[in-house]
Amino acid sequence: xxxxxxxxxDRDLCPIVSAISEIGDKWILLILRESFIGARRFDxxxxxxxxxxxxxxxxxxxxxxxxxxxxxxxxxxxxxxxHEYRLTRKGKDLGKVIISLLNWGNTYLLEEGKETIVITxxxxxxxxxxxxxxxKGDKLKLRDTAIKVGRLK
Amino acid sequence: xxxxxxxxxDRDLCPIVSAISEIGDKWILLILRESFIGARRFDxxxxxxxxxxxxxxxxxxxxxxxxxxxxxxxxxxxxxxxHEYRLTRKGKDLGKVIISLLNWGNTYLLEEGKETIVITxxxxxxxxxxxxxxxKGDKLKLRDTAIKVGRLK
DNA sequence: CTGTATCCTCTTGGATACTG
DNA sequence: CAGTATCCAAGAGGATACAG
Numbered sequence: 001x002x003x004x005x006x007x008x009x010d011r012d013l014c015p016i017v018s019a020i021s022e023i024g025d026k027w028i029l030l031i032l033r034e035s036f037i038g039a040r041r042f043d044x045x046x047x048x049x050x051x052x053x054x055x056x057x058x059x060x061x062x063x064x065x066x067x068x069x070x071x072x073x074x075x076x077x078x079x080x081x082x083h084e085y086r087l088t089r090k091g092k093d094l095g096k097v098i099i100s101l102l103n104w105g106n107t108y109l110l111e112e113g114k115e116t117i118v119i120t121x122x123x124x125x126x127x128x129x130x131x132x133x134x135x136k137g138d139k140l141k142l143r144d145t146a147i148k149v150g151r152l153k
Numbered sequence: 154x155x156x157x158x159x160x161x162x163d164r165d166l167c168p169i170v171s172a173i174s175e176i177g178d179k180w181i182l183l184i185l186r187e188s189f190i191g192a193r194r195f196d197x198x199x200x201x202x203x204x205x206x207x208x209x210x211x212x213x214x215x216x217x218x219x220x221x222x223x224x225x226x227x228x229x230x231x232x233x234x235x236h237e238y239r240l241t242r243k244g245k246d247l248g249k250v251i252i253s254l255l256n257w258g259n260t261y262l263l264e265e266g267k268e269t270i271v272i273t274x275x276x277x278x279x280x281x282x283x284x285x286x287x288x289k290g291d292k293l294k295l296r297d298t299a300i301k302v303g304r305l306k
Numbered sequence: 307c308t309g310t311a312t313c314c315t316c317t318t319g320g321a322t323a324c325t326g
Numbered sequence: 327c328a329g330t331a332t333c334c335a336a337g338a339g340g341a342t343a344c345a346g
Contacts, residue, residue, distance in 0.1 A: 121297060
């Protein structure tokens with residue numbers, strides 16, 4: 001892989017821009033949060049997010065298009081067939097984005113002594129963090145990183 | 154620290170919401186990206202982002218208020234005094250958010266064979282990743298995590 | 307319950323002109 | 327160069343009504 005300095009990067013083609021244009025939207029981020037917490041039905045999202053139905057409808061459809069969510073049909077005995085919105089692999093892989101946002105919010109935006117959401121491990125239920133690792137899996141600090149431009153694979 | 158299930162979380166007070174309301178904005182995220190790449194002056198941001206001056210002015214002021222950026226005066230010999238926008242600690246700590254967005258974008262949104270931004274280590278200049286770690290520093294998988302509600306410290 | 311369509315308002319962003 | 331002020335157009339979001 002060949003790398004160079006980002007002086008003359010074509011910024012419109014940067015994947016951060018693409019990522020932001022897909023999920024850099026308040027409602028989409030909030031729907032993702034609800035999905036990670038476990039919401040799956042239209043009215044669950046609406047109830048939890050206090051959003052109008054038209055906006056919710058638009059955003060859910062957009063997220064289906066982007067393949068962040070998929071619509072899955074299911075049927076409970078005695079009920080009619082329903083469908084629910086589940087995270088796709090692409091959507092689940094936003095977990096680290098959500099966690100990084102959450103951890104930053106807990107550090108800088110949380111009022112002292114207030115309750116908050118925490119992501120924990122399932123062994124001891126203590127908060128988990130995110131660490132930078134190099135290609136060998138060793139941890140490193142942000143200051144030991146560089147921004148480059150290149151072609152992956 | 155006492156933790157419970159997130160069933161009855163007051164979602165308006167969730168730090169993900171606070172985080173999103175501070176930085177869940179296309180322009181703010183893009184200004185952050187430029188700052189991480191190294192931009193500091195008004196016209197650098199404007200040139201690189203192709204944004205109107207009025208919007209840029211508004212967003213920069215908002216970011217000063219939020220203390221994501223700080224305005225620093227400096228003077229080169231023979232020039233008049235200038236000032237530049239630098240990331241604060243709070244702003245720099247968004248590094249992991251930006252990197253998680255970038256890595257996700259490189260995985261799911263990048264066209265094959267196309268150039269992109271990559272964050273590398275400074276030793277071998279190979280791409281870095283983000284790993285979940287528990288309180289002891291051991292790595293773990295997303296599926297070995299849980300979402301809880303509680304009071305930190 | 308799970309949506310879509312319509313209307314109406316408020317906000318966002320671009321263009322332009324102006325200032326130190 | 328480094329912004330601010332003003333005006334205008336387009337889009338986002340809420341409320342409401344309607345449909346399968």
